[in-house]
Amino acid sequence: MSEETDSGTAAPDERWGQCSSRACPLLGTVGRGGQWWCFCHFEADAGEADTVTRIxxxxxxxxxxxxxxxxxxxxxxxxxxxxxxxxxxxxxGHADLLPCELDASPYRPGRPIVQQWLARLERFLLDAVRDGLRRIAAQAATESGAGPRTPPPSSRDCVARMRATLAPLAKREASAQWAFDLLERIAAKPTNAPPPEAVRCALDAVGSPAGRAYAASATDTQRARWRAALQVIGSSAAAAMPSREPGEDDEEPERVTG
Ligand SMILES: [Zn+2]
Known part of the structure; x- marks a missing residue:
């Protein structure tokens, strides 16, 4: 059962893995300026943060x-x-956002893929935020007498908007560093586990090619901490965490075979 908190007043510790913007309900999976942000706040100026959260x-x-x-x-x-x-x-009133053919692979029509559906839902939020911010900017321009309407977009505007639309899609997946940062926090304070959606998101990132590369380039000490954190959250991924530096050739890993 999901914990739906509307107040956004959770103590800092309870917001582990969450977006750094105050009261934002989303996961903070993208790094900027030493903090973690959700895909909606990632691009927003500090002055727009509360508006983004409200949207x-x-x-x-x-x-x-x-x-x-x-x-x-x-x-x-x-x-x-x-x-x-x-x-x-x-x-x-969002029948349009139910899983459907839009979310299916062309090779397997009629079978919506959950990840594609999730991407479409997140994309809806991102578009809503961008539309909302644009409307507010246009309204402010009207009120300041800068013109009755925003001018039609130039082709440069269109290209810029297209780039802005495409850029976060590449960043939609949680960064590996975010995931390992989360594991560090769990290892440091095992009794205070982050919310399940953050854990799942982190496990996806840890298991991704980027996550495996990150783990492979870490020290044994780091990996031991991450393994402990994964055991705390009961993940079978702990077993996949390499326990040796690549190239080490000492005794067999302590793996018990039956
Ligand atoms: Zn956010």
């Missing part, structure tokens, strides 16, 4: 859907969560 929070059915999908996909309770997420989207 995200105004789409509760959708942001909770993204968090629930991240937290529960593949888990035992996934069928129930999957149904409840879809019901919530329907109740909010």
């Amino acid at each position: 995200v929070r105004s789409h509760r059915a959708i942001y909770t859907a993204t968090l629930d999908v991240r937290a529960h996909v593949g888990a035992d309770d996934w069928p129930r969560v999957y149904r409840s997420v879809q019901q919530r989207l329907l109740d909010a």
Whole structure:
């Protein structure tokens, strides 16, 4: 069951893995300026942060859907969560955001892929944020007498917008460093585990090619800490964490074979 907190007043420790912007309900998976931000706040100026949060929070059915999908996909309770997420989207008038053909591979029509669906949900939030900020900027320009309407976009504007649209798609996946940063925090304070959606997101990033490369270039001490953290959160990924520096040729790893 997802913990839906509306207040956003969780203590700092309870916001491990969360976006650095105050009261933002999303995971902070993209690094900038020494802090972790969600895909919506990543591009926003500091002055826009609260507006971005407000826009995200105004789409509760959708942001909770993204968090629930991240937290529960593949888990035992996934069928129930999957149904409840879809019901919530329907109740909010978003039949267009139910899993559908748009989310299926062309090679397997009729079988929506959860990750594609999740990307579409997150994309909806990102578009809502951008539209909201644009509307506010246009309104401010009108009120300051800068013109009744924003001028039609030039081709340079279009290219810039296209780049801006495409850039975060590459950053949608959590960075490996974020994931290992999360593991460090768990290792340092095992009794205070981050929320399940952060854990799932981190495990995906740890298991990704970037995550494996990151782990391979780390020291044994770091990997031992991360392994301990993975054991705390009960992940089978702990076994996959290499326990030796590459090229070390001492005794066999302490693996018990039956
Ligand atoms: Zn955020």
